[in-house]
Amino acid sequence: MGIRSRKFKWAVGIFLFLVVAGLYYSWGQASPQEAKEAVASVMDNAAAATSKPWWFWPIALFITTFLIGIVAVLGGVGGGVLFVPIVSGFYPFNLDFVRAAGLLVALSGALAAGPGLLMRNLASLRLAIPVALIASTAAIVGAMIGLTLPRNIVQILLGATILFIVALMFFSKKSEFPKVKKPDALGQALGIYGIYREESTGEVYKWYVHRTPLGLALFVIIGVMAGMFGLGAGWANIPVLNLLMGAPIKIAVATSKFLLSITDTSAAWIYINSGGIIPLIVIPSLVGIMLGSFIGVQLLAVARPAIVRWIVIVMLLFAGVRAILKGLGI
Amino acid sequence: MAQRLDPNTQIEVPPEAIIYAKILKYGSLIGIGTMLVTFLIYILGVLPAYVPPAQIPQLWHLTAYDFLHHIHLKSGWDWVHFLGYGDMLNYVGIIFLAGLTIIGYLAIIPFLFSSGARAVGIIAIFEVLILLLAASGFLHAGH
Numbered sequence: 001m002g003i004r005s006r007k008f009k010w011a012v013g014i015f016l017f018l019v020v021a022g023l024y025y026s027w028g029q030a031s032p033q034e035a036k037e038a039v040a041s042v043m044d045n046a047a048a049a050t051s052k053p054w055w056f057w058p059i060a061l062f063i064t065t066f067l068i069g070i071v072a073v074l075g076g077v078g079g080g081v082l083f084v085p086i087v088s089g090f091y092p093f094n095l096d097f098v099r100a101a102g103l104l105v106a107l108s109g110a111l112a113a114g115p116g117l118l119m120r121n122l123a124s125l126r127l128a129i130p131v132a133l134i135a136s137t138a139a140i141v142g143a144m145i146g147l148t149l150p151r152n153i154v155q156i157l158l159g160a161t162i163l164f165i166v167a168l169m170f171f172s173k174k175s176e177f178p179k180v181k182k183p184d185a186l187g188q189a190l191g192i193y194g195i196y197r198e199e200s201t202g203e204v205y206k207w208y209v210h211r212t213p214l215g216l217a218l219f220v221i222i223g224v225m226a227g228m229f230g231l232g233a234g235w236a237n238i239p240v241l242n243l244l245m246g247a248p249i250k251i252a253v254a255t256s257k258f259l260l261s262i263t264d265t266s267a268a269w270i271y272i273n274s275g276g277i278i279p280l281i282v283i284p285s286l287v288g289i290m291l292g293s294f295i296g297v298q299l300l301a302v303a304r305p306a307i308v309r310w311i312v313i314v315m316l317l318f319a320g321v322r323a324i325l326k327g328l329g330i
Numbered sequence: 331m332a333q334r335l336d337p338n339t340q341i342e343v344p345p346e347a348i349i350y351a352k353i354l355k356y357g358s359l360i361g362i363g364t365m366l367v368t369f370l371i372y373i374l375g376v377l378p379a380y381v382p383p384a385q386i387p388q389l390w391h392l393t394a395y396d397f398l399h400h401i402h403l404k405s406g407w408d409w410v411h412f413l414g415y416g417d418m419l420n421y422v423g424i425i426f427l428a429g430l431t432i433i434g435y436l437a438i439i440p441f442l443f444s445s446g447a448r449a450v451g452i453i454a455i456f457e458v459l460i461l462l463l464a465a466s467g468f469l470h471a472g473h
Contacts, residue, residue, distance in 0.1 A: 053384075054383045054384045054386060055383070057387060058373075092390065092391055093390045093391070094390060094391055094392055094394070096397075108362065108427065111354050111358040111361075111430060112358055114350075114351065114354040114355075114358075115352070115355040118343070118347040118348075118351040118354075119348070119351050121347070125346060125347055125438070125450075126450060129450050129453050129454055133453050133456055133457045133460065136460055136461065137460050140460070140464050143471070144471040147394065148471050151393065190449050190453075191447050191449070191450060195341050196341065197341055202337055204334070204337055204339045205333065205334055206333040206335055207333075261354070261431055265432075265461060265464075267464075268428050269464035270464060270469055270471065271394070272421075272424065272428060273405055273406050273464075273465075274394050274398075274471055275398035275405055276394040277424060278386060278397075279368075279372060279417055279421075279424075280383055282420075282424065283366070283369040283420065286362070286365065290362070
């Protein structure tokens with residue numbers, strides 16, 4: 001990457017930070033007192049929530065998640081990573097119910113995408129099954145930690161994680177075909193390799209992985225975070241599978257999506273069994289995200305991905321700051 | 331670098347991937363369809379509700395643990411006893427979606443062993459055990 005390009009990224013980053021800080025200031029500090037009180041009451045006060053008819057909330061949630069679904073597809077991120085910070089930051093629901101719904105949102109997306117990815121040999125079962133065992137076990141632990149910790153601490157950690165994801169989206173690279181000089185012993189023993197056709201060129205590639213033990217170890221952390229925050233974990237899966245373990249980017253993206261159907265399942269069970277399901281929150285969210293994703297796919301042909309990606313980054317930045325402030329009680 | 335092969339190389343989708351894909355495809359359709367139908371039953375009042383929709387906004391600021399306590403429901407599978415209520419019926423579709431991975435794994439384990447992928451097959455058995463443990467209701471948290 002050139003120095004000019006790096007400077008440009010920094011300049012855009014600082015600009016976005018200032019925009020978000022300005023938005024927050026104008027929204028939280030400089031608005032008229034009545035508006036400020038109304039916003040605060042909707043956010044934090046259950047009594048305010050009851051002042052609206054019950055059907056207002058599922059409809060509002062449906063509209064919000066519909067838009068999230070569109071933006072997520074266009075921005076190339078999972079719905080869960082936008083859903084949890086935005087809904088937990090701007091709706092009066094306890095974080096427990098939002099995380100449970102977030103896991104089910106990510107799970108449904110992965111289940112819907114799974115068949116196509118498997119049938120095109122892009123999602124690899126040989127790669128996913130060992131990784132999933134580690135990640136799903138860790139996700140159970142993460143879910144139990146997340147349900148035990150005080151919610152304001154989880155909210156602050158969630159905000160910090162979202163800001164980390166923003167940094168990852170901003171700085172991380174991807175490699176179409178990472179160099180794998182020699183598959184490692186564990187990868188070979190588990191038979192982690194595959195063949196796929198690159199549809200854009202018609203060429204056929206055989207791929208292997210390396211650094212499997214380190215990759216599996218990192219999935220402990222990824223699993224814990226997925227379970228604790230209900231985020232899905234594509235943002236972390238893809239760099240580890242692609243940049244660290246050396247899977248081609250298309251295999252990494254597809255296997256990551258498929259992996260979510262296993263990792264999120266285990267964490268979702270903990271939330272379900274701990275009382276984290278409110279149908280009035282879960283079902284409108286799922287339907288909204290699915291319809292939004294459908295429209296998003298239709299818009300892919302005409303949208304400008306770079307601009308949408310910036311919109312996603314700004315939304316996440318805003319939601320991350322909001323989560324930290326909410327956790328701090330500000 | 332991934333190894334480039336002859337473009338005419340035949341690519342076969344492994345049988346376990348085909349089975350798993352079919353289970354996910356039809357299973358997710360059934361699960362989402364069930365969720366939609368049960369949700370309509372709930373909000374339209376076709377069946378009585380264990381917790382009426384109008385009362386939910388007064389409760390969703392509680393933690394999951396306090397929520398269960400408030401509505402006098404135990405953690406785990408206690409909801410099964412109240413399937414005659416519209417809101418509890420919604421759990422059926424959600425549970426089905428969450429259980430789909432277990433069904434998929436059980437279906438592909440024999441194929442993994444027959445194709446010689448014994449190590450991956452054993453890992454898949456452990457995965458099923460982990461998911462069954464998570465689903466069992468023994469593991470829950472919150473205070």
